[in-house]
Structure formats: structure tokens, C-alpha cells
Amino acid sequence: MPQTDVVPGPSHPTGDRIEADYLLETPGAVEKAAEVMAGEQSSGTFLPVPGETPELKARAAARVERIEVIDTIGEPSLPEAAEPAETGRFTRARVTLSWPLDNIGASLPNLLATIAGNLFELKQVSGLRLLDIRLPRAFAARYRGPQFGIDGTRRLAGVFDRPLIGTIVKPSIGLTAEGTAEIVDTLAAAGIDFVKDDELQSDGPGCPFEARARAVMAVIDRHAQRTGKKAMFAFNITGDLDEMRRRHDLVRDLGGTCVMASINSIGLVGMIELARHSQLPIHAHRNGWGYLSRHPALGWSYGAWQKIWRLAGCDHMHVNGLQNKFSEDDASVIEAARACLTPLSDDAPCLAMPVFSSGQTARQAPETFVRLGSSDLIHAAGGGIMAHPHGPAGGVASMREAWEAAMAGTPLDVHAKTHPALAAALQTFR
């Protein structure tokens, strides 16, 4: 199957129209399916109704802007209840629709209902995936996007000119507040830049949020007073809105520098409200992303999806990692990360810091750097730090050394000759 998700370009101002690109697969004529989509998502209905005048259509109708046929295939991607193919083949095309901004105004929740509403279940589609969106300036005027982004995160973490080296507290769930703080103690002593709660760890009775925040921040403060370096800890504040606000305030009051939320769990309004309240960078965890994206002919591309969440206020966005332990391939990971580093527009770039994680060790640094073309990222390694033969300090050192090498263009094995932590990592993690 050809690659269909692509890195979205900068969203050149679209005047007063909203644009969305789809991968459309249809048993019939592409033009007809595209018109059905446009009708369903604007003034049309299944039966003609008296009020749908030419004036009303001119004001409110969605338009089919472009159609590029890709290919035809013999079987429908979505097996259930599509119409039978008229020609025995299903046609795949890239289709662009547009809507007048005035249909909904600059509202992100209503944008979702317009570009991703009752479309995916149409009988006329045997596959539909949202590839990219372009929005009028009014959206960036209303939603301020990441408050901290790359520069603000670097300032708070005190890390410049290289990636933040990060890790995740493991075991994922089951540690007490004190147990978590012990691990953070080890990691802070190892010189880690960034640590995050696992997304399964929130506010269970075995590890209450407040106790964990206090215990962890006491440890981080102790190390900061000694070394001048305050590790950034992304506390998972996912919960109901009042809980998220209260937990954010506690973290802020304790001198913490980051909060984390599972964005598919809280949803768009939860994120918008959290961003309005937050005085800290928001680390956006994308767990659940698989159900939105894993079938290549259904749902969301990361390129379209991340634009909405960046506008809503996410400072850090998860993108998986190269040679990860999941099903996503490396090209898709790099495209996702590049998307986060691509300005939404010239006047409101809204850049978010991509977070590379899953099966990461020192080994992936050079390819990550070369393929991304940037060191503006958080590189999070779990076992790659904790299971380093010299201990976590060796793990952190190996990651930093790998990035030194990567950014200098020095092969890892050459750099490893004079850097024993890196050498040990290369020997251990194969």
C-alpha cells in the first residue's frame, strides 16, 4: 500500500475557509462520493428540503476543492456494508473539502464535528482518513496554543542545544509515593533532565497524587540545591477538571515545572480548559492513539490531529520512537515529529516539543537526529537508562554522549572509544 499520510505543510492562511484533506476510498465515482461528503457536512440532507435555496448554498455549502486519484484496489479497506463497487474496484483518492468559517466560527470543538463528524460511516466510503487541515487565522487568534513550547521547556529544564534526556517511572503502576520518590532520587542523582509519571499512574489510593507530588518534589529540590539543576517531572494530573486544576496548582506551588495529561482521556474541552488554567508546560500523552489511527484507511493521521491539540495548548506531544516496540514504522514516527516542529502559520507557529519514547536507547540518537534534522525533542528511554550496566547514571551519560556524537556527525562506535558509558550501552542494547 502506498504511503498516504504525509507531513502537513505550514498552514498558509486560508482566508475565510476551513480546508481538510482526506484519503477517500469509494466503491463508486470519486466525484460523487466527495459531493456526498460535502453535502452531508454542510447544507445537504438525504432528501431535498425546501429551505435549501441557492442563496443558502452559496453561504454555507462545503466545496470540493481538489480531487487527486491515487489508485484502485480490489477489496474494500473497511469490509462492512460499503456499497458494492460499481466497477468491481475501489478507487482511492486524495480529496480536499472546504467550509466557510462562518458556518461555525473559530471553535475547535465545532471544527471536529464539521471535519470529522458523520463521514466515516457513509455507505459511499469504503475507507476515509483525515490527512491534514488548514484553518483561517481566527483559530490562532482565539486559541493561544502552547504557552511554553520548545523555548519555555528548555528554559525551565535548563537544557539548551541538545535534546532533553528523559525517562518514565517504572513499574508503570504499583509503586507507592515513597517508592516513586526513591526512583526519582536515583534518576536526579544520575543527572536526568526529564522524568514522567506513567500514564497508568494518577491518583489511586496506593499512590495518592498529593503524596507523590510532595515526595518527588522534595527529592528534586534536594538535588537542585546541590547541583543547580532541577529535573523536570511531568506529573500525571489526568482526571476531572477540578482535580486537574487542583493538582496543577499543587505542582506549581511545590515548584514543579510540568504537568501531564492523557489527552484522549480528557478530550478537547478538558485540554482547552487545562491550558487556560495552566502556568506550566503541558505534556500531552497520546495513549489511545492506536484506536484513532491504526487502520491506514480509517480515522486520523497524526498530521491533522496534532494541529488541533497544539492549538488547544499542548506543549509536548508524544510521537513514539525509532525502532519502537509498537507497530508504527520509523517513517511515520519521523513524520509525526516533523509535524510538531512545523509552524502552524508564520504568525502563530505553536511549535510543540516532540517526545520520542518506547524501546529507546543511545543507539537511536544518530538516526533520530539525521532524520528529524533537529535536536528539539525529549528523548525518553526506560530500560535504556535504568538497565544500563553502569546504573542509571551510566544510562543518562550514554544518552548524552550518543547525542554529542550524533550532533557532531561522529559515528557512535568512534565516540564510544573515549566514552565508556556509551560503549557499555552499545554493548548491552543491541
Add this chain to the structure above:
Amino acid sequence: MPQTDVVPGPSHPTGDRIEADYLLETPGAVEKAAEVMAGEQSSGTFLPVPGETPELKARAAARVERIEVIDTIGEPSLPEAAEPAETGRFTRARVTLSWPLDNIGASLPNLLATIAGNLFELKQVSGLRLLDIRLPRAFAARYRGPQFGIDGTRRLAGVFDRPLIGTIVKPSIGLTAEGTAEIVDTLAAAGIDFVKDDELQSDGPGCPFEARARAVMAVIDRHAQRTGKKAMFAFNITGDLDEMRRRHDLVRDLGGTCVMASINSIGLVGMIELARHSQLPIHAHRNGWGYLSRHPALGWSYGAWQKIWRLAGCDHMHVNGLQNKFSEDDASVIEAARACLTPLSDDAPCLAMPVFSSGQTARQAPETFVRLGSSDLIHAAGGGIMAHPHGPAGGVASMREAWEAAMAGTPLDVHAKTHPALAAALQTFR
């Protein structure tokens, strides 16, 4: 492909464990894939870590409760980057996992991250769909569920012992506030029980929410003073949280009896907050449901999904309709509606009123009644009312007459002999 989504049973109290049933498809051994899922979503990590002690596992680990193999298939349902099949075949099974409630406490957002987090992208799965969930009582103690549900909706609409006959304002978008009120005038004169905004209509400059609410409620009040019957209008308040609260308050202050939100657009925290604030029934529009559900081996079954949203406070839940214009088949529609009418538990039933819509006319009433076994529903017809040859009053009458016949066990054509509106509907809508 065999039917795999099933109507969830009542959620018998599960003690202190959360349970989730999945349709799992895997290239390897089912037992192994199930263990990977359980590990990934609880204490496990890709590499063994020192802190994962037997005590911690006993406290926090997810358990594989049951595995029932269904069949094997020759090709993976999700084509991309699953592991190759060891035996050349992919095994499908129904798998139940459980987690201690204490891992997360009774938190709906954190429940999502646990049961539907980083699972769908596992290499060990070539298909994964969440079929059902069962929750400890603590969830119902924390989230009160629908405030109005069936009884409260019937009381406000003044409709008992039959479905509410409803319709949707069309054209979907492009009408002015006054244009909308004119249509509602016609519908109220026709004796309609329920009208909803289209989900594309929110607060655009061409039809501002406040102007629409005032114009529509003036019309509804005028008819109510004349007839004693106040049509229920579901105003689409989808938006940021402050907007939704403000719009809700306006509708309430104007004497309106229902608000509507696109729940996949606002997300779970948005819905929880709206429900906490609301003094009116919440009509939950499921647009976007296709991207969560259309591939039968990915994402969410309606049975699992609706339990979460009912707990969060949805009073009315969209379920599509029989012989609808989308790709969903009738069996799935009936299962979805039955799910909404199945108590979540004996002490917290949280029943929501199912909303049948899409391509509906008088014709579908008997089969809907027989297959659902209930008249606790909103039956919404667009063209089936507006395009009735006697006009909207004929359309409404035909729907009521069809339900009279259905509930009396009288064939439609027999009832039509003495009921001209029904007769005209049967002649027109074939």
C-alpha cells in the same frame, strides 16, 4: 465474519476490580498476547525493572481472567506492521482482563487510559476492539449518570407510553435564527414532540446561538400557550466549557427543556463538567463515531463506549436507525439501543433514551418496536416528516399512527386504511 460485538449484560458488581472484554486478533499465541496486554497496561514494561516485586505485582498487576478462542483467519485485519503469524494464521479470541480499582480509583478519564490506552498499537495484536466493560460500584457513586434519562425526558416533553416523535432542523447549516424559528413554527404547529439542531449548527455568525435560542423559544412558547404542549428542542451548545455553560443557562432561562452536545468533539471531561452544571437533559450526539468503530477489528464497540458516556451524564444517546443511510446494519443498531436501555447496575441503572435517526419514516416503526421490545426512544425523521405529502403535520401524524399500530400489533397497511396520514406515508416512502 461472525458477529463479535454483543449487547453488554448488566454490569454485575465486580467487587474491587475493573473488567474489560476485548476482541483480540493476534499472529501468535492468544495467551501470550493477552499477557502482553495485561503487562503493558499495569506493572509491566518491556525490560524487567528492579522495582517490579512479587508484592507490587500482587497489588497492581492486571489479570487475564478469561480467553475464548473464536476462530483463525488467513490475513491480519490491521495490515500494518503486526508481527508475522507464527502458524500462518491469525487467531481471534474474546479476552477478559481485570485491574484492581485501587490502581486508578473511580476516575472515568483514568479508566480510559487503563482499558483503552497503549494497546491498539501493540505489535502482538493484528486486531483489537473493546467489547464491554464492568466497573466496581465506586464509579456509580462518583458519577451520577443521566439526571433525566427516560422518565425525566418524558415528563418534560409530556409524552408517555409511546416514543417521542422527533425531527432535525434542515438544511443542516445555513439557516438564519429567524429561518430556524420559522421551521420550528411549522413543526410545533404539526404537533412535533422533539426537534434538534443539526450538529453542524452551533454559534456561527450567520446563526448566532443566542438569537436562535430566543427566536426558537418564542415560537415554542407561543404554541405551548395555545396547546399546552411544549416541544422539546435540543439546542446544540457544543463549544468551549464557558460557552456551553452560558448557552445552557440561556436555554434554561428561556424555558427550554434540552441541550445537545457532540460528545466526541467536547470529550469526556467536557461532558462530565457539562453534566455537573446542567439542569436540563443532555442530548448526546455521537458524530465521529465512525472513526472509533467502523473497522470491526479496531476500536470501540458501542456497548463498551455508551457505558462510559451514560455514567458521565448523557440522557439521550444516538444509535442510528433501522434501514439507515449509513453503513451500519440493523442488528448493530438494535444492539446499541438495547445497550442504552440495559441497567448499568441494579442500584444505578443510568438508563439513557436511545435516539433513532437517519432515513427514518413511519415504515420503520413496527420493526423498531418488535426488535427493541420497548417504546422508550426518540424516533427522529427528517424527510419522513418534512417531505410528507400532507406536509409536516401529516408527517408527524404518520409517525404517531405507525407507532400506535406497532404497539397494538396491527399491520401498518391495516392501520393505514383508517389513517390517511399513515397511508400517504406508506405510499410516498418506499
